[in-house]
Amino acid sequence: MGDEISTLMNNNKNKVILLRLRNNKTVRGNLQDFDIHMNLTLDDAEDISDNKTTKLGTILLRGDNILAVSLPDEES
């Protein structure tokens, strides 16, 4: 992960992000930490795929499963 992208992720710590995974699942949670492999830890994580919500608690998600991360608007 390059520096610019690392900065963007840093700006979103303690904010709620949305993860779209390669297995088509969608996970939402409060970003705590991340590393250069895009491994990241979330608090209050929830699997919100298929119009159902399953509580996952605190999770460590491996970066290589991620398709994309939706970030909250800078202003909001």
Place this chain on the structure above:
Amino acid sequence: MGDEISTLMNNNKNKVILLRLRNNKTVRGNLQDFDIHMNLTLDDAEDISDNKTTKLGTILLRGDNILAVSLPDEES
């Protein structure tokens, strides 16, 4: 990502690019940043697969999911 390709990507910052993904999805957005792994951030991203448009907002997309990036013409 080699230097020539990095330069091309740099020339397309703040322009709208089209991403064709390995999962057959197509995503469009305004290129903000990228790194050597082709991880990239988009503003105003939209999933435009299957003749539907779904707003994604600001996203960070992992480079290893990308098949190809369509770039706007240099002149336009």
Place this chain on the structure above:
Amino acid sequence: MGDEISTLMNNNKNKVILLRLRNNKTVRGNLQDFDIHMNLTLDDAEDISDNKTTKLGTILLRGDNILAVSLPDEES
């Protein structure tokens, strides 16, 4: 695995964690050790997929099969 994530994993040694695997299996066990590839060893491991429990004993699980690790709450 970055330092912050390594610290989080260290804090969960000798605690029961839940592993969601890329093959859709779920494994539960007592975290003993891990390395930077997220290879980890569990005591008293159980496969708890599909509402069945199969005892696995002490296992070494390769990190590249992991989707996510659910960690116990810090306070509990």
Place this chain on the structure above:
Amino acid sequence: MGDEISTLMNNNKNKVILLRLRNNKTVRGNLQDFDIHMNLTLDDAEDISDNKTTKLGTILLRGDNILAVSLPDEES
């Protein structure tokens, strides 16, 4: 990409090449640049799979999607 192969690719800059992709698609375009990962940029790219032609414009294609590159004859 080794030096001999890099030289061959260099000799084909500004020539039309044909890409056979791992997803069974075929793409044709004018080779502009490439790097050691076989990431390459094409002008006037077209998807010519399945007896249909779809214009793609200028694209950056990730090398890890490539099966083979057909190069024009040296003499022609």
Place this chain on the structure above:
Amino acid sequence: MGDEISTLMNNNKNKVILLRLRNNKTVRGNLQDFDIHMNLTLDDAEDISDNKTTKLGTILLRGDNILAVSLPDEES
């Protein structure tokens, strides 16, 4: 493979271990050697998948096919 995990594997040399593979096969054998990629050699190996036992003799198994290794209890 980190040092702690390497130590655990070392403690299980000349013991019978059970390998669960990514292709859903299960292999049992006497651990002889391993390397940092989790490539390992087994004596008296047997494929015990699907309630059948097929003798494999001495095998070298590539680590990237492994899902998990079940280790005998420390005490036993």
Place this chain on the structure above:
Amino acid sequence: MGDEISTLMNNNKNKVILLRLRNNKTVRGNLQDFDIHMNLTLDDAEDISDNKTTKLGTILLRGDNILAVSLPDEES
């Protein structure tokens, strides 16, 4: 690719080799060059899968698609 294998490949330059690919295709051609990733270039390449022959001309084939390379006998 280790030195011994590199030597073997070098001995087969300008000879016709047969490539069995991971996608079950079979390609035949005159070996021109190769690199340590087993990327290789062929002249007069032909796809000879499924009892059909399709001319491919000069191709650069990415090594990670190769299952095995059949080499002509040393003596012949």
Place this chain on the structure above:
Amino acid sequence: MGDEISTLMNNNKNKVILLRLRNNKTVRGNLQDFDIHMNLTLDDAEDISDNKTTKLGTILLRGDNILAVSLPDEES
């Protein structure tokens, strides 16, 4: 490939080994050479999958297609 495993492979040069591949094929041949990626060359190779024998001659097989290598008994 670690040193111990390399030694084992060295001890099996010029012996007949059996390769189980990730695509479920089985190949038998006389081990000539190998490198640290487990790329290996075989003489008199045969595909013996599905109770049929197809002669392959001298082949170079990419290591990343290998599931396991069955080695002849040390004594025999």
